[in-house]
Amino acid sequence: MKISTYQPDQSGLAYSVGTTLDRFIKSKQSDFPFASGELSQLLRDIALASKIVNRETNRAGLSNIGGAFGQTNIQGEEQQKLDIIANIRFIRALSKGGEVCAIVSEEEDAVIDLQNKSGKYVVAIDPLDGSSNIDVNISIGTIFSIYRRKTQVGSPIQKEDIMQPGTEQVASGYVLYGSSTMLVYTTGFGVNGFTYEQSLGEFFLSHPCIKSPEDGQIYSINEGTQDEWELGIKDYIDTCKSRKYSARYIGSLVADFHRNLLKGGIYLYPATQKNPNGKLRLLYEANAMAFIAEQAGAVATDGNRRILEIKPESLHQRTPLFIGSKKMVEEAMTLASVSIKSQ
């Protein structure tokens, strides 16, 4: 009887592509000396909710879940039905999972206190990112930030549990509902991407140890607001154009960020007259992406400082966001500061 010894994947990567998310989370627990499995469970809860939202987005055109919901959120934005559905699905999964004590959501005016006496974690979430693209079958996403609460577990939720700078995140990530569905996250030990295999209902490791190129030739900005940009931003975009860089703007932060993270590029959403503090929200958009960016060797700033160092003052506060390849963001910021000095 012939016996051949199994030759495991020779890629030399710590984790062979094809590892399930579950196994990966389990194996990464060793990164945390005092790990008790709660963060792992929380990541699984987010993955579960994203599978359900993925199903809803895939069939949005078939069922009556496309279109507006007929009410606006605290930011005055018209909520889409899928915004509401995603919000409900994630809140339900996080509350059922039992690891979370409070949730900050783009679609909720106030902090949701889950009355969970044993929950250690606070989650800030953008249940559906890129809402303007929902009904036109363009990539959309979900963005999440995870913090450990600061006050005693079981005690009433305090401001200090919620208003934490991005440097305090224990994990962050996003789900991209695109031509394929991906979950990309970090726990502070690098960035890994998982692709959803619909027929098996599993996320598989497809992009281990993501590193963002230091430089790139892609810029992502809504040029429709260029008359309102600071001089330096205009100069930088003109420089990109003079170098024949590619303009790529999907209008979904998750999708624009993901492309630029892998290929090299910069996403810019500066202050405008309509959004004097920028458009993106610090707690559940900018912080999560900034943590991922920095863990992948990229950069995220509001024009003056690291996004992660901003001390939050209000739940839905906005911030200008310049995020992407190190050399590109640094150059954009240099031009911006030069123009400010010359004014």
Ligand SMILES: O=P(O)(O)OC[C@H]1O[C@](O)(COP(=O)(O)O)[C@@H](O)[C@@H]1O
């Ligand atoms: O339409 P604009 O002004 O270019 O803004 C697009 C940006 O706004 C957002 O849609 C805001 O996120 P939401 O869709 O979650 O509100 C980002 O995804 C996107 O990058």
Ligand SMILES: [Mg+2]
């Ligand atoms: Mg968003």
Ligand SMILES: [Mg+2]
């Ligand atoms: Mg949203």
